[in-house]
Amino acid sequence: MTQKIWGGRFREETDTLVNRLNASISFDKRLYPYDIKGSIAHCKMLAKQGIISDDDASKILVALGEIQRELDRGVFSFDENYEDIHSLVEKTLINKIGSLGEKIHTGRSRNDQVALDMRLFVRDAINRIKDLIKKTQKALIELAEKNIDVIMPGYTHLQRAQPVLLPHHLLAYYEMLKRDYARFEEGFKRVNILPLGSAALAGSTFDLDREFVANELSFDSISANSMDAVSDRDFVLEFLFNSSTLMMHMSRLSEELVIWSTQEFDFITISDSFCTGSSIMPQKKNPDLPELIRGKTGRVYGDLLSLLTTMKGLPLTYNKDMQEDKEVLFDATDTTEICLEVMARLLCEVTFNKEKMEAATTKGYLVATDLADYLVRKGITFRQAHEIVGQMVLFALDQGKELEQLSLDEMKTFSRQINKNVFTWLDVRSSLKKRNLPGGTAPSAVKKCIQKAKKELEE
């Protein structure tokens, strides 16, 4: 039976049932590289401050290196008696070098230690996610360039609205991901603060050099209040919120990929290697991957809501409830990363059915707004023009025709201002070209955005 690191005050062994609920080792073992990294920095600082001798410190450092390699090799069984990763590392250290190892926890508590480990974990996760966001953005830009002149209906209420360039549609997702990237980058500032030196809650009686440790671990600054530092999980919540928003964006894109791959839309084909089949219906080819990204978005929301709820009733400072921060963080990190990785690849596996997409722009009066704009240029107020074109659409609907299929004489019955140059306003591609404001869907505007995006991605 492993003796607990806090065993001194206890007369009885911990009940095995207590261990089952109390132990976090089964999941926080994942924090070991960060826990060891933190202990190394703490140990160096203790020696520098003369709190432990240089000789002791170097023995501890060698042993911590060994423990790291052993954990890397996976030789440990993560017994529940160890309680958590912090105890495991400390116990192993003591097993290796005897009572000397007991000095590592001088001026430190598991409360500031776990806060440190979590910050180090989130820091790495943010960097990996930022890279994956860029990869997905690159895939979007490549897809936009490859399909530079494909046009399609733009939708509102999922009803055909106005013609747009497919790259314009794709670049909308580029912008969402750009905001996601910025949010993670911004959040990083609030993660990159050293909590160590706060000890249990009130700071330490030892002359710790917190700035030295911050520097060793590349933190920008040290926490300003020890009570806040050990009870703060805002940085995890912020990460979970940023992941949720990112997942929501990927979920919306996934939803479009699912819809577009239906026979009803038939806008895209996803290559076989990124689809799956049915166990009973031999003809089926299903878009499981975008469906899963859409589905997994709920999990990440759940992770955020779970931790928000955990934190809401906690008095200062550390409370054991906070151990619940780990599984949700790990789950959200893993889920977001795999989904981003899949999305970046999936986008390369999408082929657009250009003919179908363009054909869809010619049915459903997508140029009606253009016709109203045309009338405004003839001196009619917009509201009146809207009314006139509405009546023309109704007439065309009754005739089973599109607007450009009406004769000039038929059109003139609605407004005498209409003359034959109206037809250039009823052509889908010229409609696109006219929307050349910055941020619009005209090919000239979209091409500029692609160039700008490519530059941003290089930075």
Ligand code: ARG
């Ligand atoms: N396993 C604990 C956690 O994750 C570590 C901190 C324990 N602190 C304490 N005072 N019991 O929250």
